Amino acid sequence: MGEHGTSHQLCSGPRRVDGRPHVTRGVLFCAAALCLSTSCSTAASSKNAEPVESSFEAPTSPSHPAGDAPVPATPATGSNGSPGVSIAPSGSAPVTPSPSSPLDGPASPTTSPTSGASGQVASGGSGGTGSMVEGSGGTSPNGPSDPSAAGGSAGNATVSPSDGEPGPRFVGRFDIAADGSASFEWSGSGVVARFEGTGIAVTIEDGGDNQFAVVVDGQLQPTLGLQPGTNSYPLAAGLEEGQHEVELYRRTEASFGTSRFASFSVDDGRLLAPPPAPGRTIELIGDSISCGYGNEGTSTSCGFSADTENHYATYGAIAARALNADLITVAWSGKGVVYNYDTDTVDPLPALYDRTLPTVADSLWDFSTPVDAVVINLGTNDFSTDDDPSPQLFQDRYVALLEHLRDVYPEAFILCTVGPLLSGSDLQAARDGIDAAIATRATAGDDALASWEMNISNDAPGCDWHPSLATHQAMADALVAELKKHLAW
Numbered sequence: 001m002g003e004h005g006t007s008h009q010l011c012s013g014p015r016r017v018d019g020r021p022h023v024t025r026g027v028l029f030c031a032a033a034l035c036l037s038t039s040c041s042t043a044a045s046s047k048n049a050e051p052v053e054s055s056f057e058a059p060t061s062p063s064h065p066a067g068d069a070p071v072p073a074t075p076a077t078g079s080n081g082s083p084g085v086s087i088a089p090s091g092s093a094p095v096t097p098s099p100s101s102p103l104d105g106p107a108s109p110t111t112s113p114t115s116g117a118s119g120q121v122a123s124g125g126s127g128g129t130g131s132m133v134e135g136s137g138g139t140s141p142n143g144p145s146d147p148s149a150a151g152g153s154a155g156n157a158t159v160s161p162s163d164g165e166p167g168p169r170f171v172g173r174f175d176i177a178a179d180g181s182a183s184f185e186w187s188g189s190g191v192v193a194r195f196e197g198t199g200i201a202v203t204i205e206d207g208g209d210n211q212f213a214v215v216v217d218g219q220l221q222p223t224l225g226l227q228p229g230t231n232s233y234p235l236a237a238g239l240e241e242g243q244h245e246v247e248l249y250r251r252t253e254a255s256f257g258t259s260r261f262a263s264f265s266v267d268d269g270r271l272l273a274p275p276p277a278p279g280r281t282i283e284l285i286g287d288s289i290s291c292g293y294g295n296e297g298t299s300t301s302c303g304f305s306a307d308t309e310n311h312y313a314t315y316g317a318i319a320a321r322a323l324n325a326d327l328i329t330v331a332w333s334g335k336g337v338v339y340n341y342d343t344d345t346v347d348p349l350p351a352l353y354d355r356t357l358p359t360v361a362d363s364l365w366d367f368s369t370p371v372d373a374v375v376i377n378l379g380t381n382d383f384s385t386d387d388d389p390s391p392q393l394f395q396d397r398y399v400a401l402l403e404h405l406r407d408v409y410p411e412a413f414i415l416c417t418v419g420p421l422l423s424g425s426d427l428q429a430a431r432d433g434i435d436a437a438i439a440t441r442a443t444a445g446d447d448a449l450a451s452w453e454m455n456i457s458n459d460a461p462g463c464d465w466h467p468s469l470a471t472h473q474a475m476a477d478a479l480v481a482e483l484k485k486h487l488a489w
Contacts, residue, residue, distance in 0.1 A: 168193040168264060169274035171249075172328050173356045173365050181205075182261045185254040185357050187291045187311040188329040191261055192247045197269020199237035200246050205230040205260035213312035215247040220312075223251065230262065237267065245275055249317075252306045253291040254332055254358045280325035280489070281369065283409075284316040285349065286377040288333030289421065294463025295472055302463040304333070315467075315475035316375070322480050323489055328371065332358060336381035338389040338397045349378055350401050367408040373483060374405055377454075379418035379430035388426070391433055398437035406446055413486055419454035420467060420475065452482050 171190035174182040182191075193200075208228030214221040216236045224233060235246055250259060264271060284290055292314040293304060302308055311317060311329065320327035334341040335349040357363040382389055389397075398416075405414055416438060418430045434451050441449060456475050462468040467475065483489060 164273045166271040166273060168271075169277065171326050173330075174261075175356045175360075175363055181263075183258050183357060184250065184261070185258050185359060186250075186329055187253045187331055188249055188314075188317055188327060189259075190247060190249040192245070192274055193264055194243060194245050194272040194275050195264070195266045195269060196241075196243050196272055197266040198239045198241060199234065199267035200244070201232050201234045201265045201267075202248060203230065203232045203262040203265070205262060207257040209252065209256040209306055210259050211251045211306050213247075213249045213251050213310070215245075215249075217244050224248075225306075226259070230260075232265065241268075243272065249312050251292070251310045251312055253293075253309065253311070256306060258357065258359070278324045278326055280323060281328065281371040281373075282316070282320050282323070282325045282483075283328040283371045283374045283412075284331065284377070285353065285374065286316075286329075286331035287335045287349070287381055288331075289380065289419075289467060290314060290316055290329060290331040290377055291333050292472070293333050294461075294466040295469050297463030297466075297468075300461055300463065300465050304463065308463050310469075313469055313472060315472045315479055318473060318476035319479040319483070322476065323483060325372070328369075334381055335378070337378050337401065338394055339382045339387070341381040342385050343387040348397075350397065350404070353401075353404070371409055371412050373487060374409060374412050374414045375479065375483075376401070376414065376416045377418060379434065380421050383422060383426040383430050388429065391429065391436075394429075394433040395436045395440070398433055399440050402437060402441050402446070402449065406441075412448070414449035415452055415482065415486065416449065417452040417454045420456040420458050420471065421465065450486060454478065 169192045170182060170184075171192060172184065172188060173186050174184045174189065176182050191202075204226060206226040206228070208226055210226050212224040212226070214224050214235050216239075221235070224235070226233070235248070236244070246264075288294075292309050292311040294302065294308050295313055296310050297308040316327055316329060330349075330353060332349065332352065334344075335347075335352070337350065338348060339345060340348055352358045354365055355361070355363050356365045379394075382394060388394075402414065402416075405412070416434045418427070418434065422430055431451070431453065438449055438451050454475065456471060456478060458465070458467055458471050460468050460470065
């Protein structure tokens, strides 16, 4: 079907999804990220350390593909023995970190057993509300405070972090359980909190494959690599007394399995109300490009891996921070509008779009949080191999996606693009289909949308010919200019 040019080199080997082996149901979504890295001099490094196991078991996490089943999450406890503080959902404005090397290897969690201290436990609920508990944390011989140790008794009182009460803010799609723990899978999903104290730890349940970007007081820390099970990971220690902010963003995409946030634990202090949301929200819908597939790879010969995928350094995340906006990423590598990579038709992106957890079919997002702009970067996988969808089929499916987006986001501006990996007749076919779909919607009276030709050169590409860190930065700069043009931001 036409000239494929570089599009044939998007992935190496047969039956692969955007460069990774096609296993299970190849769903491909991507999240946006920021590409900056600086160590905070007062933050605790998480490298070469061991996780602290938590003994309080929460309900088991949602189901996901075989082989990735995580250990049940636990409401966390602090590295100093103080009770943990569990996040309640809301939204969050990330702080832009200072640039440094984005190629730091993943760090391991740290063990930090000490005696207990007084603290505050807040467990989140859906809709940004939570319950707050005051108590004195007991000590545990193995480090974090144990619910069975003295102290830490709880009483419930419903509060909302948005009303100035203590608690975290969630950025992206989270499934909030009755115990306040929050499960998530999409790239770039974030948890933001403000605290008063000298350090902070987070308790997360995970299958052990996911990695996170950690930002403390605006400074990017070493990458946090998770261990299997439910563990407490120190994020910062030895900070000056006073108020601090911490942000945690998932670097890896949904195919790496479910993560479950249980709690924050503050050293020598307490959790405060979260930083306010920025007042702007962008949703990015995409594939491996938007997930950050291979953006930290140094050549085209490397394949799909958690170590080379950094959503925090993607064009979407960088652009969102530059525009002072929250970012919701709905992306998965290899997904298309009609055809996924290699003409696979099982669950293209629109089939997963409504899900809170993309691997759980009945986990449905409620779209109660309005967005200001939706950016769609799909079509690369539809036209990346032979047997492309017919022009009419691609147009019809794209129109259906636009119609659904308008139903759930009546006031949002929608920007449609594809790139930067296609070329030749494949690129033209994708652009023609997008333009035809927009024209169809305009005829129906929807004029709050536009197409955008992302003319960015992918010089020195990363793994499997995907955009490098430098290309993502160039894409982000162009996206910022385009959104400013349409939204007067």
